[in-house]
Amino acid sequence: MEKVNVAIVGATGAVGTKILEKLVERNFPSKSIKLLASKRSAGSKIEAGGQIYIVEETTPESFDNIQIAFFSAGGTISERFVHEAVERGAVVVDNTSAFRMIDSIPLVVPEVNSHMLIDDAKIIANPNCSTIQLVTALQPLRQKYGLKRIVVSTYQAVSGAGSAAINELRQQSGQFENRSAIKAEILPTSSAQQHYPISFNAIPQIDTFHSSGYTLEELKMMNETKKIFADDRLSVVATCVRVPVVTGHSESVYIELETDGVTVNDIQTLLMQAPGVVLQDNPSKQLYPMPLFAEGKNDVFVGRIRKDPEVSYGFHLWIVSDNLQKGAALNSVQIAEHIVNGKQ
Amino acid sequence: MEKVNVAIVGATGAVGTKILEKLVERNFPSKSIKLLASKRSAGSKIEAGGQIYIVEETTPESFDNIQIAFFSAGGTISERFVHEAVERGAVVVDNTSAFRMIDSIPLVVPEVNSHMLIDDAKIIANPNCSTIQLVTALQPLRQKYGLKRIVVSTYQAVSGAGSAAINELRQQSGQFENRSAIKAEILPTSSAQQHYPISFNAIPQIDTFHSSGYTLEELKMMNETKKIFADDRLSVVATCVRVPVVTGHSESVYIELETDGVTVNDIQTLLMQAPGVVLQDNPSKQLYPMPLFAEGKNDVFVGRIRKDPEVSYGFHLWIVSDNLQKGAALNSVQIAEHIVNGKQ
Numbered sequence: 001m002e003k004v005n006v007a008i009v010g011a012t013g014a015v016g017t018k019i020l021e022k023l024v025e026r027n028f029p030s031k032s033i034k035l036l037a038s039k040r041s042a043g044s045k046i047e048a049g050g051q052i053y054i055v056e057e058t059t060p061e062s063f064d065n066i067q068i069a070f071f072s073a074g075g076t077i078s079e080r081f082v083h084e085a086v087e088r089g090a091v092v093v094d095n096t097s098a099f100r101m102i103d104s105i106p107l108v109v110p111e112v113n114s115h116m117l118i119d120d121a122k123i124i125a126n127p128n129c130s131t132i133q134l135v136t137a138l139q140p141l142r143q144k145y146g147l148k149r150i151v152v153s154t155y156q157a158v159s160g161a162g163s164a165a166i167n168e169l170r171q172q173s174g175q176f177e178n179r180s181a182i183k184a185e186i187l188p189t190s191s192a193q194q195h196y197p198i199s200f201n202a203i204p205q206i207d208t209f210h211s212s213g214y215t216l217e218e219l220k221m222m223n224e225t226k227k228i229f230a231d232d233r234l235s236v237v238a239t240c241v242r243v244p245v246v247t248g249h250s251e252s253v254y255i256e257l258e259t260d261g262v263t264v265n266d267i268q269t270l271l272m273q274a275p276g277v278v279l280q281d282n283p284s285k286q287l288y289p290m291p292l293f294a295e296g297k298n299d300v301f302v303g304r305i306r307k308d309p310e311v312s313y314g315f316h317l318w319i320v321s322d323n324l325q326k327g328a329a330l331n332s333v334q335i336a337e338h339i340v341n342g343k344q
Numbered sequence: 345m346e347k348v349n350v351a352i353v354g355a356t357g358a359v360g361t362k363i364l365e366k367l368v369e370r371n372f373p374s375k376s377i378k379l380l381a382s383k384r385s386a387g388s389k390i391e392a393g394g395q396i397y398i399v400e401e402t403t404p405e406s407f408d409n410i411q412i413a414f415f416s417a418g419g420t421i422s423e424r425f426v427h428e429a430v431e432r433g434a435v436v437v438d439n440t441s442a443f444r445m446i447d448s449i450p451l452v453v454p455e456v457n458s459h460m461l462i463d464d465a466k467i468i469a470n471p472n473c474s475t476i477q478l479v480t481a482l483q484p485l486r487q488k489y490g491l492k493r494i495v496v497s498t499y500q501a502v503s504g505a506g507s508a509a510i511n512e513l514r515q516q517s518g519q520f521e522n523r524s525a526i527k528a529e530i531l532p533t534s535s536a537q538q539h540y541p542i543s544f545n546a547i548p549q550i551d552t553f554h555s556s557g558y559t560l561e562e563l564k565m566m567n568e569t570k571k572i573f574a575d576d577r578l579s580v581v582a583t584c585v586r587v588p589v590v591t592g593h594s595e596s597v598y599i600e601l602e603t604d605g606v607t608v609n610d611i612q613t614l615l616m617q618a619p620g621v622v623l624q625d626n627p628s629k630q631l632y633p634m635p636l637f638a639e640g641k642n643d644v645f646v647g648r649i650r651k652d653p654e655v656s657y658g659f660h661l662w663i664v665s666d667n668l669q670k671g672a673a674l675n676s677v678q679i680a681e682h683i684v685n686g687k688q
Contacts, residue, residue: 252497
C-alpha cells in the first residue's frame with residue numbers, strides 16, 4: 001500500500017483528537033500526520049502512539065504535498081480551506097455539514113455505500129453522527145426486506161457539541177441543589193440567544209431551527225439518510241434531543257419494512273452478521289445497548305427489537321453508538337482507508 | 345362541602361409527600377389527614393402548611409372512619425390494604441398498577457374521563473405517570489379530530505423510581521471520572537438482577553420485561569391509554585427510557601389523526617385552551633418544554649409540534665410534565681376532589 005501524507009484540520013477538537021487516535025490505532029498507511037487548528041492552538045502538543053505532534057495554524061499552504069486531509073473544525077473552516085486543500089491535490093474527508101447535501105459529493109458510510117467512493121471524488125462528506133449509526137444498523141434490513149419508513153427520536157450526548165459542551169455538563173453536574181439556577185453558556189448551540197442547562201435536563205433542540213419547525217439536526221438526519229440510502233421515496237422523520245450523557249448517542253427507532261411476515265428473530269439473526277453492528281438484545285439477561293458502555297467502542301449496538309403490536313411490518317429498535325467513534329472519527333478514517341486502498 | 349377524613353398510605357415516599365402538599369395547597373376539604381407508612385417509618389414527622397404530622401404504621405384499623413384513602417406505597421401494599429380500607433367505608437385512590445387494568449375499576453385522568461367517577465366506585469386507579477401526561481395532552485386532539493395511532497418514546501426521570509433512585513443519581517453525578525465504574529444498586533428496578541448507573545447514561549428499561557419483549561412500563565402506557573380513551577382500536581406503542589433527570593418526564597410523540605387537513609396552527613390553538621395543558625411552542629424564541637423547568641409545576645407542557653413530512657394526518661409533539669405532580673400526586677388529589685364534590 002502506497003503511504004500518504006495526512007493532515008487533520010481541527011486537530012485539537014473532540015473529533016480531531018479521535019481521528020489521530022484512530023489513524024495510529026488502525027495503522028493507517030501514513031508517511032506523516034500534520035495537525036492543524038486555529039492560530040490560538042498553534043504550538044500546542046498532542047501525544048498519540050508514543051509520538052508527540054505539534055499543532056500548526058491552518059493556512060492554504062498547510063495542504064502542500066498532503067494526499068488526505070480530514071476536516072473537523074466546523075462548516076466555516078471547511079468552506080474556507082477545503083477547496084484550497086483540493087487544489088493542492090489532497091482528497092478531503094469532511095466531517096462538517098458544508099458539503100453533505102451537494103449532489104456531486106459522495107456522502108459515505110462504508111458499510112452502506114462505499115461504491116460511492118469513485119476514483120475522481122476529491123471531497124467526500126462524512127455524515128452527521130446520529131445519521132451514521134442509524135444507517136449502519138438499518139442497512140442489512142433495508143437490503144434484505146426493503147425499508148419504507150423510519151421514525152426516530154434521539155437521546156444525544158453533549159460531546160456532539162464539542163469539548164466546551166462536555167465541560168459545561170461537568171461543571172453543572174455537581175450542582176444538585178437549586179438545579180434550575182444552574183448557569184449555561186453553550187447548549188443548545190453556542191450561537192443561540194438562550195442557553196439552557198443540560199445537567200438533569202433534556203433539551204429538544206440540537207442546532208438551530210428551520211422555518212418548518214424542524215431543527216437543522218433533524219433535517220440532517222432526514223435528508224442525509226435518504227441520500228446515503230439513495231432512496232427519495234423513503235419516509236424519514238426525526239426528533240432530536242440532547243440529554244446529560246457525555247458520549248454515546250441513543251436512538252429509539254420505529255421502522256416499517258416493505259416485506260410482511262418478518263420476525264424479531266429474523267432481524268436479530270441478520271444483525272448478528274452485519275458489519276459494524278453488535279446485537280445486544282436479551283431482555284431476560286437485561287442485555288441492551290446503553291451509551292455509558294458504548295463509549296470508546298467502534299461498533300453500532302442494537303437491541304430492544306420488538307414487533308409493533310398492530311403493524312405487522314413495523315418494528316421498534318434501540319440503537320446506540322459512540323458519536324465520536326463510528327459517528328465521526330472512525331467513519332472518517334474508514335473512508336480514508338477505502339480511498340487509499342483504491343489507489344493501490 | 346362535607347369535610348372528610350383522609351389517609352395517605354406511603355406518606356414518606358416521593359409521591360406520598362407530594363399528595364400531602366397538594367391537599368394543603370389546594371385546600372382539600374379534609375377534617376383530618378392521617379399519614380401511614382411502614383413500621384420502620386412510624387413516628388417520623390412531616391411538615392406541611394405549618395402543621396406537623398406524625399407518621400403511623402399502616403394496619404387494617406388505620407382505615408376506621410376514613411372516607412378518602414390515597415395509596416402510593418407499591419402494588420404489594422395496595423393488594424394487602426386497599427380492600428381493608430374499602431370494607432371500612434373508604435373510597436380508595438390507588439396510585440399503583442395493582443387495579444388499573446381491572447375492567448370494573450375506573451382508571452381516571454379528570455381532564456379526560458371524570459365521567460367514570462360514578463357514585464358507587466370504591467376504588468379508583470390513578471394511571472401511570474407517563475400515561476397521564478400523554479392522555480392529558482392528546483385528549484383535545486382526540487375529541488376534535490379523532491386519534492388512530494400513537495408512537496411514543498419516553499425520557500423518564502429517576503424520581504419515578506422513588507427517593508432511593510434520586511439519591512442514586514445524586515451520588516453518581518459527582519463522579520465524572522471513570523464513569524463506567526460508577527456503582528449502581530437501584531436502577532433500572534430494585535428487584536433487577538443487574539443494576540446500571542443512570543448518571544451520564546440512558547437505560548432503556550423501566551420496570552421488568554414481559555415475554556413480548558416490551559417492558560411492563562411500556563405495556564402500562566399502551567394498555568392504560570386505550571382504557572382511559574375507551575378505544576380498543578387505537579394503536580399505541582411505547583419505548584420507555586430512563587434518563588439522568590431528577591423530576592419531569594419528557595415524551596417524543598408521533599400521532600396520526602383520523603382527520604386530514606389539520607394544521608400545526610389548528611393544534612396549537614386547540615392546546616392553548618385545553619385544561620391542564622400549557623402550550624410552549626415558539627422555535628424562534630427557543631420556547632419548548634423541558635423537564636428542568638416543569639419541575640414543581642401542575643401543568644402538562646406541549647411544544648415542538650410539527651407536521652410529518654410525508655403523512656398528511658401525522659404530527660410530532662414533545663410533551664413534558666412533572667411526574668410527581670400531574671403524573672401522580674396532583675392527579676390523585678383531582679380525582680379525590682371530584683369524588684368529594686360528587687358527594688355534596
